[in-house]
Amino acid sequence: MSWGKRAEMIVHEQDPYNAEPPPGLLADAFITPTDVFYSRNHGPIPDLDPETWSLRVDGQVSRPLTLTLDQLQAFEHVTLSATLQCAGNRRADLIRVRDIPGEHPWGRAATSTATWTGVRLRDVLDAAGLDPTLTDGHVAFDAPDVSPIADPPQPYGGSVPLTKARGPEVLLAWAMNGEPLTQVHGAPVRVVVPGYIGARSVKWVQHVTVQPGPSDNYFQATAYRIVPPDADPKHAGPADGISLGPVPVNAAILTPADSSHPPAGRTHISGYAYAGGDRTVARVDVSADDGATWTQAELTHSDDRWTWTTWTLDLDLDLEPGRHVLAVRAWDNTGAQQPQSPEAVWNPKGYANTSWDRLQLDVV
Amino acid sequence: MSWGKRAEMIVHEQDPYNAEPPPGLLADAFITPTDVFYSRNHGPIPDLDPETWSLRVDGQVSRPLTLTLDQLQAFEHVTLSATLQCAGNRRADLIRVRDIPGEHPWGRAATSTATWTGVRLRDVLDAAGLDPTLTDGHVAFDAPDVSPIADPPQPYGGSVPLTKARGPEVLLAWAMNGEPLTQVHGAPVRVVVPGYIGARSVKWVQHVTVQPGPSDNYFQATAYRIVPPDADPKHAGPADGISLGPVPVNAAILTPADSSHPPAGRTHISGYAYAGGDRTVARVDVSADDGATWTQAELTHSDDRWTWTTWTLDLDLDLEPGRHVLAVRAWDNTGAQQPQSPEAVWNPKGYANTSWDRLQLDVV
Numbered sequence: 004m005s006w007g008k009r010a011e012m013i014v015h016e017q018d019p020y021n022a023e024p025p026p027g028l029l030a031d032a033f034i035t036p037t038d039v040f041y042s043r044n045h046g047p048i049p050d051l052d053p054e055t056w057s058l059r060v061d062g063q064v065s066r067p068l069t070l071t072l073d074q075l076q077a078f079e080h081v082t083l084s085a086t087l088q089c090a091g092n093r094r095a096d097l098i099r100v101r102d103i104p105g106e107h108p109w110g111r112a113a114t115s116t117a118t119w120t121g122v123r124l125r126d127v128l129d130a131a132g133l134d135p136t137l138t139d140g141h142v143a144f145d146a147p148d149v150s151p152i153a154d155p156p157q158p159y160g161g162s163v164p165l166t167k168a169r170g171p172e173v174l175l176a177w178a179m180n181g182e183p184l185t186q187v188h189g190a191p192v193r194v195v196v197p198g199y200i201g202a203r204s205v206k207w208v209q210h211v212t213v214q215p216g217p218s219d220n221y222f223q224a225t226a227y228r229i230v231p232p233d234a235d236p237k238h239a240g241p242a243d244g245i246s247l248g249p250v251p252v253n254a255a256i257l258t259p260a261d262s263s264h265p266p267a268g269r270t271h272i273s274g275y276a277y278a279g280g281d282r283t284v285a286r287v288d289v290s291a292d293d294g295a296t297w298t299q300a301e302l303t304h305s306d307d308r309w310t311w312t313t314w315t316l317d318l319d320l321d322l323e324p325g326r327h328v329l330a331v332r333a334w335d336n337t338g339a340q341q342p343q344s345p346e347a348v349w350n351p352k353g354y355a356n357t358s359w360d361r362l363q364l365d366v367v
Numbered sequence: 368m369s370w371g372k373r374a375e376m377i378v379h380e381q382d383p384y385n386a387e388p389p390p391g392l393l394a395d396a397f398i399t400p401t402d403v404f405y406s407r408n409h410g411p412i413p414d415l416d417p418e419t420w421s422l423r424v425d426g427q428v429s430r431p432l433t434l435t436l437d438q439l440q441a442f443e444h445v446t447l448s449a450t451l452q453c454a455g456n457r458r459a460d461l462i463r464v465r466d467i468p469g470e471h472p473w474g475r476a477a478t479s480t481a482t483w484t485g486v487r488l489r490d491v492l493d494a495a496g497l498d499p500t501l502t503d504g505h506v507a508f509d510a511p512d513v514s515p516i517a518d519p520p521q522p523y524g525g526s527v528p529l530t531k532a533r534g535p536e537v538l539l540a541w542a543m544n545g546e547p548l549t550q551v552h553g554a555p556v557r558v559v560v561p562g563y564i565g566a567r568s569v570k571w572v573q574h575v576t577v578q579p580g581p582s583d584n585y586f587q588a589t590a591y592r593i594v595p596p597d598a599d600p601k602h603a604g605p606a607d608g609i610s611l612g613p614v615p616v617n618a619a620i621l622t623p624a625d626s627s628h629p630p631a632g633r634t635h636i637s638g639y640a641y642a643g644g645d646r647t648v649a650r651v652d653v654s655a656d657d658g659a660t661w662t663q664a665e666l667t668h669s670d671d672r673w674t675w676t677t678w679t680l681d682l683d684l685d686l687e688p689g690r691h692v693l694a695v696r697a698w699d700n701t702g703a704q705q706p707q708s709p710e711a712v713w714n715p716k717g718y719a720n721t722s723w724d725r726l727q728l729d730v731v
Contacts, residue, residue: 229702231650231663245649251703280644280701285609286595294711299595332711337644338593338719339615343707347658347696355702 006048006187009038015107019044019148020187023112030257030273033304033313034084035115037180042187043089043113045159045222046150049207053191058127058175062212063140065132072177072191078122078130081174085197085309086277087204089113090227090247093255093356096345103353111255111360114277116310119195121176124211125169133213142168143218144194144205153221154237160220161203161227163196163248165213172197172309175208197309198279200247202227217246229350236351244350250279251357252341254287254314254333261362270320272300274360276333277311286334287314293328294343294359300331322366332359370412370551373402379471383408383512384551387476394621394637397668397677398448399479401544406551407453407477409523409586410514413571417555422491422539426576427504429496436541436555442486442494445538449561449673450641451568453477454591454611457619457720460709467717475619475724478641480674483559485540488575489533497577506532507582508558508569517585518601524584525567525591527560527612529577536561536673539572561673562643564611566591581610593714600715608714614643615721616705618651618678618697625726634684636664638724640697641675650698651678657692658707658723664695686730696723 004020005012012022023041053072061067092113094106124142129135143162150159167173174195177184184190189206196203202222217223223246230236230244254276259265276284284305288297300314320327332341342348345358368384369376376386387405417436425431456477458470488506493499507526514523531537538559541548548554553570560567566586581587587610594600594608618640623629640648648669652661664678684691696705706712709722 229650229698232661245698245700245702247702249701251699251701280646282644286593297596334593334609335615336609337613337615338609338611339703339721340706340712342704343711347707348704357703 006042007038007185008042013110015109019046019048021107023110026110026112026255026257027260029112029115029275031313033116034118034180037117037182037185037188040115040117040188041089041113043201044148044187045152046148048187049147050186051191051207056191058192058209058211060127060131060211062214063137064128064213068131070127075122075127075175075192076177078126080120081123082118082120083172083174083309084116084118084307085172085195086114086116086311087201088250088277088279090200090202090354093360094353096358097349097353097356100345100349103351106353111257114275114311117179118181119174119176120178121174121195123171124173124175124194125171127175127211128168128213137165140165140213140215141217143212143214144208145210146205146207147209148207157221159205159222160218161205161223162218163199163203167196167199198249198281200227200250203248226352227354228352229354230352232349232351234351247354250277251355252276252278252282252284252333252335252339253357254331254341255360256329256331256362259364262365264365264367265320267321267366268319269317271315271317272329273313273315274331275311275313278333278335281308282335282337283308284312284333285336288332289316289318290330291318291320291322291327293361294330322364324366327364327366328361329364330359330361370406371402371549372406377474379473383410383412385471387474390474390476390619390621391624393476393479393639395677397480398482398544401481401546401549401552404479404481404552405453405477407565408512408551409516410512412551413511414550415555415571420555422556422573422575424491424495424575426578427501428492428577432495434491439486439491439539439556440541442490444484445487446482446484447536447673448480448482448671449536449559450478450480450675451565452614452641452643454564454566454718457724458717460722461713461717461720464709464713467715470717475621478639478675481543482545483538483540484542485538485556485559487535488537488539488558489535491539491575492532492577501529504529504577504579505581507576507578508572509574510569510571511573512571518589521585523569523586524582525569525587526582527563527567531560531563562613562645564591564614567612590716591718592716593718594716596713596715598715611718614641615719616640616642616646616648616697616699616703617721618695618705619724620693620695620726623728626729628729628731629684631685631730632683633681635679635681636693637677637679638695639675639677642697642699645672646699646701647672648676648697649700652696653680653682654694655682655684655686655691657725658694686728688730691728691730692725693728694723694725
């Protein structure tokens with residue numbers, strides 16, 4: 004099964020399907036074509052019938068609801084662009100520091116941007132009688148895809164804080180890039196939580212619960228945590244490590260390709276930078292000498308709060324023959340910048356590689 | 368004038384008074400005593416009479432107000448702990464990379480935490496008839512201290528986005544650590560904007576304006592910006608660089624002292640870590656070998672959203688005789704970590720030194 008994706012996709016696992024495009028396919032396009040958008044799955048891809056699908060909304064609400072797709076689509080429609088980024092994006096560079104058994108070696112392309120159409124989660128929660136004065140709490144999402152990775156095996160789920168769930172940007176979406184969601188992207192309806200790690204944008208969502216604490220699902224309580232280097236991630240619990248949510252500032256080079264041989268002279272360099280939460284990317288610097296000197300790149304969408312910005316730079320490389328390191332780093336709008344080395348951010352599950360992205364150029 | 372501060376303060380400038388405590392005086396106390404709290408001033412310290420002081424609230428509000436101190440204190444009182452951090456905190460380490468003429472060489476103690484008592488800014492804005500549906504916009508603060516640093520010389524001012532101004536944590540405060548504000552800390556009333564650089568917590572506030580854009584005051588439009596390394600900061604404008612607001616994650620070692628000679632064996636190491644915006648500090652690591660290996664410190668207040676956390680670690684140093692580098696780095700609750708080197712974050716005005724804090728130990 005190629006799930007509607009291009010033949011060039013780098014498939015880390017066939018069943019369940021886990022794939023990202025070669026970096027060059029992401030380059031220069033602000034909106035990622037659906038057939039190139041990365042796909043991260045934890046269990047067999049559900050095949051749900053939109054005619055019989057329904058969404059249960061319950062928990063700390065006064066009027067629990069069950070909505071058919073038609074009923075969901077009766078709420079006000081919203082279309083917005085948002086980037087999703089896998090928490091394991093750029094794990095390959097962490098694996099080069101120290102092996103991370105059992106996790107996919109995602110490259111720099113487990114990040115993509117689409118235009119999503121759906122309804123605001125908050126409108127549905129309001130219809131279910133969510134107390135507008137409730138501020139503490141979380142909203143949990145459950146899906147039917149049973150993951151054998153989880154201990155014990157269980158359907159996929161996750162949650163976000165209620166304050167985030169109320170944001171106008173958080174959607175229950177049925178369309179991606181103007182077309183109905185494909186099966187592999189969560190048809191008929193998925194959650195889209197802009198600014199948060201992709202894991203919280205639960206696909207094939209069937210159940211939304213307002214509750215006092217975070218989801219106790221394996222993928223919220225145990226996985227998607229930065230645990231200390233010497234910890235056993237299989238036994239991490241809610242109190243351990245850093246539970247990932249908003250995405251810290253990050254950047255990657257998409258062209259030229261790693262280990263390529265660019266011609267001497269002016270070289271077109273391009274990539275993306277992304278800051279989650281409510282932050283934006285304020286500046287991107289490129290270095291052709293592994294960080295000794297930097298040149299600022301041009302940003303295309305630095306004010307977009309829920310998307311990446313793409314960036315470009317035409318640089319006179321004029322490098323001596325031999326191997327050179329091209330590096331990129333981004334600053335967010337608070338002045339936060341990325342750590343320098345993958346060694347500094349290595350963690351047992353290989354999440355959140357925010358170190359400067361580097362690739363090698365072989366000049367002949 | 369010592370402005371009620373201890374004799375040990377490190378005074379960077381006498382007039383106007385700019386001073387920070389020696390790091391050891393900040394150590395281990397979660398709430399900083401007022402006589403130790405750093406003080407950053409841009410012009411002569413105003414001497415305002417609380418009997419005649421008033422606050423004007425105008426701009427995009429339907430019922431502009433002028434409030435006396437008694438009238439301000441008729442709003443609901445709020446007491447909360449919040450950290451303020453100067454944007455120039457730890458500039459001294461940037462100056463060692465490359466000189467930054469005309470700016471004070473602040474050490475690691477231009478950061479302090481107090482308990483503030485006042486009223487919520489949003490309650491006052493609501494009383495002035497702020498449209499509750501207005502979401503775009505900024506709230507500007509003006510003070511009477513005329514700063515000769517500004518070009519042209521002008522009274523001090525600044526602004527924050529309206530969404531931030533509406534936060535329940537943003538105060539118009541008249542008390543600090545249970546006592547009326549001292550003159551040097553803004554008596555009779557100052558703004559306290561937790562999570563933002565100290566520059567936005569305008570002292571001696573006299574005027575609050577709701578307006579479409581950020582303040583055009585020199586200290587908002589030109590200063591407090593990270594401009595590119597080759598830019599002339601004196602001519603930076605609203606479109607240039609990164610205008611500082613929420614504080615990125617940072618940490619510092621307060622004990623032992625820099626260049627000290629700790630005894631062999633178990634050494635008590637302590638300091639603070641702070642993440643602004645709505646982020647918290649999730650983890651602090653200490654290294655006795657300049658970053659080759661790390662040990663996690665104990666955090667005292669990692670869940671406090673508007674304050675630093677203090678941290679401690681008892682480490683068996685057992686170092687060979689010679690010079691060693693002790694380093695600290697923090698992670699925020701999104702997994703963002705600090706850049707490694709001051710070279711990576713150097714900027715012409717020396718703001719936001721978020722690099723790992725390092726000090727030297729001389730083992731004899």
